Amino acid sequence: MHEEVLVRQTLKIHQDKYDYATDLHFKITQKEPWIFVNGWRIKISDFTNSSSYAYDPHGVQVDVDGANIPYCTWITIEVEFWLTDWNTLRISDVEWTRESSAIKAIPSSGWTLDYPVLDPYSGQWLHKFIITNDDKTDSFIVSGLTFNVSKDWYANLTDISFPPSPYPDFILEPGQSWQTDISTPEPLYGGHIYFRYNLTDVYEGRDIVSINWADHPVTEPVDEPETTSTGFVSGMYEIANVQEKIIFGEGNTPTPAKELPPFQPSINDKLSYDEELRYIKNLTPTLPLPESDIVRIIISQAWLSQNDEDVHPGIVKITFPSDWLNKTEVSDNEPIVLLRIPKKMVELDDTNKDPNLITISYPMTMFEFYTNIPAISKGKESAENIDASTNEKSLLLQPSIIKSNLVNTVSAGVLAIEYQERAWYQRNSDYTVIRVTGVVDPCSYSNQGETFRNYNEREIYLNRNGDIGEVISDFTDSGNAYVWVAIYDEGSWVTPWNWLLINVTGTLQPIEYYFYINSGVYDIWLKDTSSGTWYSKSYDDTDNPAAYIDWLTGSTELDSVGGISKSFRTETNPIRDDWTYASGNWYRPKSTFNWHSYSPDQQYVYINAWWDGSDRINTQHVTGSSIN
Known part of the structure; x- marks a missing residue:
């Protein structure tokens, strides 16, 4: 020290x-x-x-x-x-x-x-x-x-x-x-x-x-001492050597009123170790949404203050003429607010029946505040520089891959041993939740030569057994890291690995996610927080659809590929659910979901779950050779 x-x-x-x-x-x-x-x-x-x-x-x-x-x-x-x-x-x-x-x-x-x-x-x-x-x-x-x-x-x-x-x-x-x-x-x-x-x-x-x-x-790193002490960190407990789990906050007494879903996918229900290596080698990155599919709504800060219809301080609800889309109605020198989001999201969220008006409500964090219109260009230029460097990195990877018939196999003589822990939140039956937004932060990685892969997930269980959306923070033993989305339909993984995927290797930036259910179609967006770039996919399940979200679950999953003998550690912290949507209104998850339970502890994997001071679900995911 x-x-x-x-x-x-x-x-x-x-x-x-x-x-x-x-x-x-x-x-x-x-x-x-x-x-x-x-x-x-x-x-x-x-x-x-x-x-x-x-x-x-x-x-x-x-x-x-x-x-x-x-x-x-x-x-x-x-x-x-x-x-x-x-x-x-x-x-x-x-x-x-x-x-x-x-x-x-x-x-x-x-x-x-x-x-x-x-x-x-x-x-x-x-x-x-x-x-x-x-x-x-x-x-x-x-x-x-x-x-x-x-x-x-x-x-x-x-x-x-x-x-x-x-x-x-x-x-x-x-x-x-x-x-x-x-x-x-x-x-x-x-x-x-x-x-x-x-x-x-x-x-x-x-x-x-x-x-x-x-x-x-700037100091040289020192090893974190072993301790069982806990320290308060921005509304959470950070635990050295992560052995103790804590749920805290009013109203969080476990209430296991429902049975857990019968189908619970694991890491090898998607890819084997060898398959993922093969796909990484031939990765074709998901293409970002083109600007033609993005709308930019610019309004003055004064207008927003006068016309915000939502009393909740974290939500903005506004009604404005439809011709304001991609049209500036403010002067160059007044403080402004920018909402830059996918066009389809606006179409799904518009509740106004008048074709000449648009009424939308979104979390305040989706709005960007600028001193004037020229300041937007400055921010956009910075984001484009970041995005350009990311794209150049992606082009170093060889194209291309189309998902074929995925079979869970491993190399001959290598046993796929899985370790997994989950933290379960069940839906409050008073709410029919059809949307959830949040963020995944794949924050650290180290490896001294161990062979493994690790998925840290927000599993979004729908009300029909076997229908699940997963937002995954994926670490491989080579140092590659990705945030991607998987869809399960009737218990089968039905989307390619690179269907909706952002490469975060070497940067480990947080990725925002938006999961919508709309008449049997599941719309998912990922937003790269370092560049502001949007990515989107839709899955059509109208033949036998789910209607709402039933569980929000954190899952820490490890494929040890035969055993653990060398030092490694990964962490995704947090995966956080920020907002849920039900009956035409946005709610914090603590209103729409209840704490349920942890799964039994397992070696090499750890999960911790808590409500933060803003009533959001947070899960911390750690894998490592020292976790017993």
Whole structure:
């Protein structure tokens, strides 16, 4: 373990709650249970009195007073945090106070930067950056995110020169995270990744509420110590060596009222190990949706604020003229909102019977917020650059493959041994759920020469036995990784491996999924979060269709291909169900589904399931040689 790691952050907070405020209170924490705070130094402008104390080994409470801070004043906070290892920093429970009243100053949030990992394809070292909304109630917009990689030490973070932000603004709802990889030609041990970003309050005029500068010192990896401690992480428990399973949150007492589905597919019900290797060698990637099948709805932020018909803060419902599709009705210099989604999705979701009007409702996270129309082009250019690099990588693979008669076979003398654990959520019978949206995050992979393959899945069981949709995070022992969709019809896998597939090898970016049931047709979309690229397929089951979604199930599956003798580890965390749709309305999964049960524990595989603070289903999937 390192002796000390100094993590620094400077932030400016806007006092816009009182005509004047007298006190400020907040917490500074880190989240790993095996890492401790060795010391801290906090500097705050304008205040004369301050106190701070460690309320546990991982966090510090800060209280300042002795000032009258006028309305519309910026306060600067400089944080120096000495940790025993690694680099993360969270700022939470930030409140302005005056006399006996207190008002939240900014939403709770935090960031993490991982150890560098070598990308075998590009030869670059990747540093995964994650920014998270840790708040329980408030969403916020992240804007102006930019990085400066350097081996130089800068004493004053606000003096650092940063390039223009390559990312469009994005919104984070409570519990949500956004991530990207910072690429360097060497590990950069002893160097620094500096970054800057703004937080904007979504619901109060969209003014900037905090400006942030931070310093991530790059350290060499150390092994995570064995422990049974648990640490709170953005509404979840992260468990070292993943032996204990925890379900928490109000109303989550297991209620095994229903029997589990009779047919439960496993990893070898799709492909054998040898078949998957053969298909990878001859992979033809799924083609993205062409722009002709995408609509761009651009509206002003002011218009949206006045015309949003849904009272739920996470859902936007609007009615607008049908000729607004792909037509801009705003000026070039006003703040705007962009909804860029597949045309068929709009057609399925439009509830207005007037052909001249469109009424749609979607989660707030599907809308992108920009300062003006030219800012869209900047974000689009960045996304196209990312997408171009992904396509170039895909072209290195040899075409092409058409699914033939798939037979579950393995090489002679090699035994396919399967390990599998599931976490089951059953439908609340008060709701007929016909749509579910979510995200799959294949976040880490390491292998010291073991032979295996691993599927981490969200299994979507329909109300007809044997009809299942699966969104799969697929790791192979060669380091290849994919997110793809499988459809089972009457117990048979009926879609090719590359039917709807995104190659995430070396990048491991989160992939959003959208699963719709519509009169016997199953429409599925995947969205690459790094590029904004949409992919889509439909399966026609009108001969004997299912009508609704009955189970949402997490599954961790491993084919050991004969046995485990060498070290390996994969993780997909989370697979998360964000929204469900029933009877014309969007609901959080905690309203429409109930916790049911875990399957028995098995060696080499692990699953953990929980409701987060936004009432979403989360599952963590780990496979590894050390899991007993």
